[in-house]
Amino acid sequence: MSNSAPILELRNVTKRIGGKTIVDHLSFDIPQGVVFGLLGPNGAGKTTTIRMITGLISMTEGSVKIGGLDVNSRFEDAMKLMGGIVENPEMYKYLTGYQNLIHFSRMHEGISKDRLKEVIDLVGLGNRIHDKVKRYSLGMRQRLGVAQALMHRPKLLILDEPTNGLDPAGIRELRDYLRRLAREEGITVLVSSHLLSEMELMCDRVAVIQTGKLVGIQEMGDITRADGAGHVRFDISRPVEGAEIIGRLYPEAKVLADTSGFEAILEREEIPVIIEQLVKEGFRVYGVKASGRSLEDKFLEMTGSGQIE
Ligand SMILES: Nc1ncnc2c1ncn2[C@@H]1O[C@H](COP(=O)(O)OP(=O)(O)OP(=O)(O)O)[C@@H](O)[C@H]1O
Numbered sequence: 412m413s414n415s416a417p418i419l420e421l422r423n424v425t426k427r428i429g430g431k432t433i434v435d436h437l438s439f440d441i442p443q444g445v446v447f448g449l450l451g452p453n454g455a456g457k458t459t460t461i462r463m464i465t466g467l468i469s470m471t472e473g474s475v476k477i478g479g480l481d482v483n484s485r486f487e488d489a490m491k492l493m494g495g496i497v498e499n500p501e502m503y504k505y506l507t508g509y510q511n512l513i514h515f516s517r518m519h520e521g522i523s524k525d526r527l528k529e530v531i532d533l534v535g536l537g538n539r540i541h542d543k544v545k546r547y548s549l550g551m552r553q554r555l556g557v558a559q560a561l562m563h564r565p566k567l568l569i570l571d572e573p574t575n576g577l578d579p580a581g582i583r584e585l586r587d588y589l590r591r592l593a594r595e596e597g598i599t600v601l602v603s604s605h606l607l608s609e610m611e612l613m614c615d616r617v618a619v620i621q622t623g624k625l626v627g628i629q630e631m632g633d634i635t636r637a638d639g640a641g642h643v644r645f646d647i648s649r650p651v652e653g654a655e656i657i658g659r660l661y662p663e664a665k666v667l668a669d670t671s672g673f674e675a676i677l678e679r680e681e682i683p684v685i686i687e688q689l690v691k692e693g694f695r696v697y698g699v700k701a702s703g704r705s706l707e708d709k710f711l712e713m714t715g716s717g718q719i720e
Contacts, residue, residue, distance in 0.1 A: 414499050416443075417442050417443070418441055418442070418477065418567050418599045419567055419601065420441075420474075420476040420479075421464070421474075423436045423472060423473035424436070424438070424463055424470055424472075424473035425471045426459050426460075426463060426470060427471045433456050433638070434463070434625070435622070437473070437620065437624070438625065441616075443597060444594075444597045445600075446593045446602065446613055446616075447599065447601050447602070447615065448603070448617040449602070449603040449617075449618055450604060450607065450610050450618065450619050451454065451603075451605060451621055452621065453562070455566065455621050455623065456620060456623040457571070457603040459568060460620070461601075464477075464482070464601075465495050465688070466489075466490060467567065468642075470483075476489070477490075478567075489498060492563055493565050493569060494526055494565035495560055496557070496560055496569075502544045502552060502556070503626065504545040505544075506544060507540065507541050508539065509527075509541055510529050510556050511555065512531070512542060513527070514564055518600055519563040520564060521615065530561045530562050533588070533591075533596075534557050534558045534588060535554065535584075535588065536554055536555060545559075546580070550581030553585060554582070554584075557570070557588075566597075567600075568600045568601070569600070569601045570589075570601070570602045571602075571603050572604055572605075573602055574604060574606065576649075580677045586612055597663040597698075608695035615630070615657075616629065616631065629704050633642065641677070641679075642675075643675055643677045644673075644674045644681055644699070645657075645673055645674075645685070645699050646696070646698040647673070647689060647697065648697075648698040649694060650672045651668045652694075653672075653692075654667070654673035656688065656692060657673070657688070657689075660688065661675070661677065664677055671697075679701075688692065
């Protein structure tokens with residue numbers, strides 16, 4: 412397998428249950444070493460997709476390859492390349508974190524104590540690993556789960572809704588070490604979430620799914636690029652009046668005024684037209700600032716719905 416070969420390939424992956432299509436011909440590739448997000452509202456089919464990738468349920472149609480190995484025909488070899496937490500990781504609360512890892516290491520061949528130390532350090536549990544799991548915060552249990560999923564050196568780590576129940580500090584921590592895994596260890600990470608803001612911070616690339624269908628794939632770099640459409644802020648005199656004029660000129664721009672100016676979602680080429688118009692109408696323009704478009708805007712544009720958090 413060359414370095415540029417995708418670590419995960421989905422082709423027309425479909426799940427029908429009782430005549431209902433839950434996942435509908437989903438096709439996408441995930442390259443190595445990225446943090447890839449599966450984003451969609453509740454019930455979009457994220458968990459069902461992940462359960463098919465991890466072999467927990469069968470596909471009705473389509474194929475999944477992990478590291479070029481077909482999950483149907485080469486199940487065991489494909490699974491060796493993957494580590495995942497799909498359902499909540501079942502840890503033994505009355506054992507220490509370390510005892511739990513020792514227990515789970517017996518499910519694989521040849522995991523050394525050195526390797527355990529490595530994964531413990533990687534998830535930052537070094538100073539608490541000999542505490543009982545019942546004393547761990549949710550974030551620490553989550554990290555212990557990741558350590559367990561990583562011990563056999565998988566190339567692909569799959570986490571279903573990993574931020575569920577974490578507080579903002581926990582989410583930031585999780586995000587930082589997932590990104591570190593991708594960067595330093597070359598591990599590819601697939602995470603699912605229904606929270607746009609988290610995906611935007613955590614992922615390099617995001618696939619948006621809705622009612623089981625792929626709506627779009629987006630590079631985070633593209634979304635935050637300032638030369639495409641974006642949020643633009645105009646500081647002007649008489650902002651409410653100015654906003655009204657621009658709103659009439661560009662009804663798609665969602666113009667929003669406040670006391671010192673207004674903001675609008677605009678294409679780059681619309682900006683000089685607006686400046687010209689404002690000056691012509693006698694407004695004083697004190698400043699114009701383009702900022703990158705958020706994933707939320709892009710998500711709304713792709714799904715055409717308000718189903719976001
Ligand atoms: N075994 C099943 N039988 C019938 N319907 C199912 C089954 N499993 C899932 N579904 C339905 O398929 C749809 C997608 O479910 P899934 O759990 O994959 O969504 P999700 O995107 O992961 O959402 P959530 O974030 O709520 O978990 C839902 O409408 C769900 O009710």
